[in-house]
Amino acid sequence: MNLKLKVWRQKSATAEGRLAEYEARNIPPDASFLEMLDILNEELLAKGDEPIAFDHDCREGICGSCSLTINGIPHGPVNLSATTTCQLYMRKFTDGQTIYIEPFRARSFPIVRDLIVDRSALDRIQRSGGYVTARAGSAPDGNAILIPKTEADSAMEAAACIGCGACVASCPNASAMLFVGAKVSHLNRLPQGQPERHQRTLNMVKKMDEEGFGNCSNHYECEAVCPAEIPVTVITQLNRDYAAASVSKAVS
Amino acid sequence: MSALDSKIPSGPLDTKWERFKFESKLINPSNKRKYEVIVVGSGLAGASAAATLGELGFSVKCFCYQDSPRRAHSIAAQGGINAAKNYQNDGDSVQRLFYDTIKGGDFRSREANVHRLAEVSANIIDQCVAQGVPFAREYGGMLANRSFGGAQVSRTFYARGQTGQQLLLGAYSGLNRQIAAGTVKMFPRTEMLDLVLIDGHAKGIVTRDLSTGKIQSYAADCVILATGGYGNVFYLSTNAKGCNVTATYRAHKKGAFFANPCFTQIHPTCIPVSGDYQSKLTLMSESLRNDGRVWAPKKKGDKRPPQQIPEDERDYFLERKYPSYGNLAPRDISSRSAKEACDEGRGVGESGLGVYLDFADSIKRLSENVVRERYGNLFEMYEQITGEDAYKSPMRIFPAVHYTMGGLWVDYNLMSNLPGLFVLGEANFSDHGANRLGASALMQGLADGYFVIPYTIGNYLAPQLGKRPSTDHPEFKKAEQETRDRINRFLSIKGRRSADSFHRELGLLMWDLCGMARSEKSLQRALNRIPTLRQEFWENLSVTGGNEELNQALEKAGRVADFLEFGELTCLDALERRESCGGHFREEYQTPDGEALRDDEHFAHVAAWEFNGIDKAPTRHAEQLNYESVHLSTRSYK
Structure with a gap:
């Protein structure tokens, strides 16, 4: 396959960026999208040009590192439900196609270089409350607290979030509600998460606002691009839990 | 020998940890x-x-x-x-x-x-x-x-x-x-x-x-x-x-x-390699072997689609060779069996480097829905990568390096x-x-x-307590300077080959000569070739850009430089361990039916290598393994 690429190049956080044009030639259809970039980078290096920087690690769709906006959509064409960029294969593109490759764009994700962005805001939200206080050594037997299968499954559904930030990049408001809703729903749906439920919800929403993420106005773009298929019902739960936590705080 | 003191607590095996914990030193909370x-x-x-x-x-x-x-x-x-x-x-x-x-x-x-x-x-x-x-x-x-x-x-x-x-x-x-x-x-x-x-x-x-x-x-x-x-x-x-x-x-x-x-562990159930551009291999969880059956055609070079190969022309080789563990035989054994089938010319897929992992029987027994519930995400991943539907035709799998x-x-x-x-x-x-x-x-x-x-x-x-040095200590300054010098060396070679290309070449060499099966001859060849490759790396490496920026080519260069030294150590260790055990299979040491042949008399020890300088032979220390509780037996999963 031969492709025309328009790739975002930006030397550093403060430098000005631009779309640069490249030809990707003789790309095997069974190559992954990132392997296509590897092939291009080898060519650039051979010419003495600087390769295109992009985040990637596990290349099996679970670490959440890869973060490309492909033809305007985080992780690429949405009709291939639930995929990360690394799990996108070139056979899904057509020979001669022009592909725009940009970073995940959001005010809270400053560009580090080329296609790499700084998503540490997501870590800071997790630090504000995305945990259960459970000291090593203090835990009761794993079967001491029964959890109905349906509850465990629904917690797992929310816990599957890989933290890639595609939800933020796809949202017209750059909202992190799906990301925050996923963690809040995961822990708030389990008995272990109950003691800190209200404080967790309030802290994580507060931190999300401080980090400059927008609010949800029901576009559902996040759900459409989420590689872990997190449903927008976690946002519903986040809103409900936030209301309950606010009331509880007001009357206590 | 005396360099290695394992500090294993004395006393009966099942009380060692308890006693060790009691005898261990505590640190006052305010000192922590x-x-x-x-x-x-x-x-x-x-x-x-x-x-x-x-x-x-x-x-x-x-x-x-x-x-x-x-x-x-x-x-x-x-x-x-x-x-x-x-x-x-x-x-x-x-x-x-x-x-x-x-x-x-x-x-x-x-x-x-x-x-x-x-x-x-x-x-x-x-x-x-x-x-x-x-x-x-x-x-x-x-x-x-x-x-x-x-x-x-x-x-x-x-x-x-x-x-x-x-x-x-x-x-x-x-x-x-x-x-x-x-x-x-x-x-x-x-x-x-x-x-x-x-x-x-x-x-x-x-x-x-x-x-x-x-x-x-x-x-x-x-x-x-x-x-x-x-x-x-x-x-x-x-x-x-x-x-x-x-x-x-x-x-x-x-x-x-x-x-x-x-x-090194070679995992039996990975998606086979599809081309030389490939950047990594993807594992299909071993849990699939709970319900999937591994097989290869009995006939050499049988290129028929799997559904057209009748039951009696299939070799469910793990079930045949290891009836009591069957498809749940340990990883090293399962991997080697798949390799044997492929070496005999019975491999499947375009490259001939693959065997089938077949769910047809489980789907019949349990229904497609149950299989989907258990392994749905793995089947999806397989389809994304290969473009094939494993509910309809068996997965193709091949061993890949997984764990060390x-x-x-x-x-x-x-x-x-x-x-x-x-x-x-x-x-x-x-x-x-x-x-x-x-x-x-x-x-x-x-x-x-x-x-x-x-x-x-x-x-x-x-x-x-209180003995922590400051980073002003000359040893820190020296290590920092060495690190900078090394980076500058990468940047100043200005050769023609990327770090990745050296890495690929090293990897292929390691897989061929020090992979699933090793021999004195293959390891000697590896030991001859790695220093040459390493020398070329230091003469012909190309790293663009500089140090004071995000530079992925530079990061790779540092890692590949270490792999180029470390690969040699791996081969040397494989050469010196003149027995087969677990994931280390030396062709010279096998039983008549092709199982690993251990040599407990000479090799029931840990080999621990001491670095003596590049291009100098490292020293091999041995820590003898003393078995008090288990009896050393030949591993059998039959």
Whole structure:
């Protein structure tokens, strides 16, 4: 396959960026999208040009590192439900196609270089409350607290979030509600998460606002691009839990 | 010989850990915060260690090369985590998990360490449940289990096909809580490039900030490496692209012994290689072997589609050769059997390097829906990568490098031969012998971090109070300068080949000559070729850009340079271990029916290598393995 690429190049956080044009030639259809970039980078290096920087690690769709906006959509064409960029294969593109490759764009994700962005805001939200206080050594037997299968499954559904930030990049408001809703729903749906439920919800929403993420106005773009298929019902739960936590705080 | 003191506590095996804990030195709570501990790596072992030590009151600094600690490669583990809970009432016990692990490792691991691992396994599940890890449950609300290779009991706990992810996010949440509490300071996108020794003790590291290129030293009272394995020395593996040997290899060059590097695990169920552009291999969880049947055509070169090959022309080779374990034979044995079938010309797929993993019988027996519920995400992943529907035709699988049992040598305290240098998780050599059983890596990583290091670290730290050097010490300045010089050397070669191209060549060479089967001849060839390749690397490497910026080509160059030295050590270890055991299969040493032939008389030991300089032969030390509780037998899964 031969492709025309328009790739975002930006030397550093403060430098000005631009779309640069490249030809990707003789790309095997069974190559992954990132392997296509590897092939291009080898060519650039051979010419003495600087390769295109992009985040990637596990290349099996679970670490959440890869973060490309492909033809305007985080992780690429949405009709291939639930995929990360690394799990996108070139056979899904057509020979001669022009592909725009940009970073995940959001005010809270400053560009580090080329296609790499700084998503540490997501870590800071997790630090504000995305945990259960459970000291090593203090835990009761794993079967001491029964959890109905349906509850465990629904917690797992929310816990599957890989933290890639595609939800933020796809949202017209750059909202992190799906990301925050996923963690809040995961822990708030389990008995272990109950003691800190209200404080967790309030802290994580507060931190999300401080980090400059927008609010949800029901576009559902996040759900459409989420590689872990997190449903927008976690946002519903986040809103409900936030209301309950606010009331509880007001009357206590 | 005397260089290696394993410090195994005396007394009966099942009381060693209990007594050790009581006899260990404690540190006064108000003194703990006076100790600085460096943890390199934020996977299961690193994150759990940093979180637990932070909680105990130590002042911890944790480093990872990824942009967030949550992305460490533990996250990719699919199948599950073992624990001797015996929730199934099927005959499991600490003793049985211990024995299965020793036997699975082909009697090349330390009894005392493995027993401790089996003992704390149950605590790990409890801890993870308390953190909110959403393990699979039965309808009554109890924890569910599945079976894994190398065991006849069902002791594996799991969270869909994403167990590693959920356990890592659990450890990450604990780490986050400590970061918020101020006991742990996190340094993402930071790579350790050297270990600093002062008077022979590990007292700090030199790092490079991957965003800015800044070289900086950090001093501590001790250093913990939890930096994973070295599978990427083969270039193609199931490891993440960034996984590397640099931290442990740099420590090795500073004097830490590297143990059993030739013990590498080839996982039987991976998606076959499809082309030379390929950047990594993808594992299909071993749990698939619970319901999938492995087979190859009986006839050589049979190119018919699998559905057209009648039942009596199929060879279900694992069931045939190992009737009692069948498709759940351990990884090393399953991998070798698949290789044999392909070597005989019975491989499938375009390359002929593959065998089938067939779910047709299970779909008939259980229905497609049940199979979908159990393995749906794995079938989807298979389809994304290969474009094939495994509900309709069998998966094609082939073995791939997956895990490395070897690692830095550690004693019972998980401390290396360098005082103050601790090594946890896959980075150490301690628990899996010559072959790791499925679902035991997660167990070991978390055991080391949550339940072992918090007890063993005190023995070293207690007498060290107030002895932490400052980074102004000349040893730090020297290590920083060496690191800068090395980077400048990469940048100034200005040759024509990328680091990746050298890495690919090394990987192919390692796979061909030091892969699933090794021989004196193949290893000698590897040992001849690696130094030549390394020389070309230093003459013809091309790294664009500079140091003071985010420069992925430069990062790779540093890692590949270390792999080019380390690969040689792996081959040398494989050459000197003149026996077959577990994942180390020497063609010269096999039984008449092609099974691994151990030589307990000469090789029931750990080989720990001491670095003597590049292009100088390293010294091979041996730690004899003494078996008090188990009887050394020939491993049989028949």
